[in-house]
Amino acid sequence: MSTAPSVFGSVCVFLFGSRIKSADEFRESPIGRAFLDSGLVVSEGQQYSSVWCFDFTWKACFHLFRVPRSQRFLFIFEPRTVLPAQHRRVVQKIFGRVFVFSHGQRNEDTEFIQGGGAFSAQRQASLQKPKFDVVMANANKSSAVRGSLYHLRVHALVAAAKSNLTVGLAGSGWESSRVALKQTMSSVAAALTALEFPLVRTKHIRRIRLLNTLENVTLLGSVSSLGDFYTQGRVALVIENDPEFLSEKLFNAIAAAQAVVYVGTEEAKKYSMPGIYFANPDVESVATAIRSALSGHKIASDKANKVLRLRSQDLFERRLVARVNGLNTSSSGKI
Numbered sequence: 001m002s003t004a005p006s007v008f009g010s011v012c013v014f015l016f017g018s019r020i021k022s023a024d025e026f027r028e029s030p031i032g033r034a035f036l037d038s039g040l041v042v043s044e045g046q047q048y049s050s051v052w053c054f055d056f057t058w059k060a061c062f063h064l065f066r067v068p069r070s071q072r073f074l075f076i077f078e079p080r081t082v083l084p085a086q087h088r089r090v091v092q093k094i095f096g097r098v099f100v101f102s103h104g105q106r107n108e109d110t111e112f113i114q115g116g117g118a119f120s121a122q123r124q125a126s127l128q129k130p131k132f133d134v135v136m137a138n139a140n141k142s143s144a145v146r147g148s149l150y151h152l153r154v155h156a157l158v159a160a161a162k163s164n165l166t167v168g169l170a171g172s173g174w175e176s177s178r179v180a181l182k183q184t185m186s187s188v189a190a191a192l193t194a195l196e197f198p199l200v201r202t203k204h205i206r207r208i209r210l211l212n213t214l215e216n217v218t219l220l221g222s223v224s225s226l227g228d229f230y231t232q233g234r235v236a237l238v239i240e241n242d243p244e245f246l247s248e249k250l251f252n253a254i255a256a257a258q259a260v261v262y263v264g265t266e267e268a269k270k271y272s273m274p275g276i277y278f279a280n281p282d283v284e285s286v287a288t289a290i291r292s293a294l295s296g297h298k299i300a301s302d303k304a305n306k307v308l309r310l311r312s313q314d315l316f317e318r319r320l321v322a323r324v325n326g327l328n329t330s331s332s333g334k335i
Contacts, residue, residue, distance in 0.1 A: 135233030
């Protein structure tokens with residue numbers, strides 16, 4: 001392994017709320033692997049010169065305050081409506097540098113890096129006949145913070161099923177309305193922590209219960225291959241966490257689905273192609289887009305691969321590493 005950039009030295013890393021205690025653990029994440037390959041050294045003891053948090057956790061505070069503020073780095077992957085505490089000024093002022101990955105997350109003094117998440121760089125071929133009219137892959141989440149699109153997912157699926165469409169739903173947490181209730185309560189706590197007024201939607205809990213009873217909805221739980229799952233549907237429904245957030249979800253669907261109905265940021269429209277149908281964040285607009293997708297154009301492999309190469313995980317990793325390594329020659333303080 002090459003020598004780490006001197007501005008970083010040996011790094012103490014917190015990855016998504018858990019402290020990473022070895023380079024091998026950090027390497028398990030695609031971004032961690034890219035940084036290690038570029039020469040970053042992860043501390044496996046108490047000696048480190050900087051602390052990196054991939055999503056903030058209060059567990060990191062003891063370690064953060066052992067290094068100068070200019071050597072504290074925060075990387076935020078989720079939008080404000082999902083992890084509001086990440087975007088509080090009191091949190092971000094702890095760090096010397098803050099990086100965000102989508103326009104919807106930006107504060108004026110944060111560095112924006114396009115991309116986020118892991119997605120395919122090549123469209124996968126499918127020879128099987130679709131089993132479902134509509135497929136969606138998301139863990140069931142419930143947010144008490146305003147602006148979240150979590151609730152639209154379940155309402156749109158119920159509407160599709162009531163229209164006699166078959167629905168294949170992959171992801172954990174859909175089997176029980178009790179899970180949604182528990183997650184809502186956790187989200188209430190998160191909202192209060194971020195000084196947001198929580199908004200509890202009981203209709204969401206009722207829709208989860210209804211979704212469980214509809215005969216033409218198949219709950220598949222966690223799936224081993226997202227690509228194989230998407231090939232089972234005539235249309236993939238992709239709804240972002242927030243209307244201003246562009247994540248890997250769209251590109252994972254482009255890599256395998258016949259057609260995609262997308263609800264999210266306007267930024268995604270620059271990747272428009274036949275077979276992608278954009279909808280507004282309301283049930284009626286989603287239902288109309290699904291009908292159009294079922295009878296309209298399908299995604300062509302050549303156009304899909306052009307987009308996937310542009311937004312591949314490898315390209316994102318290289319861009320991120322280059323941006324962060326560029327701090328070697330930058331001044332200290334928040335970018």
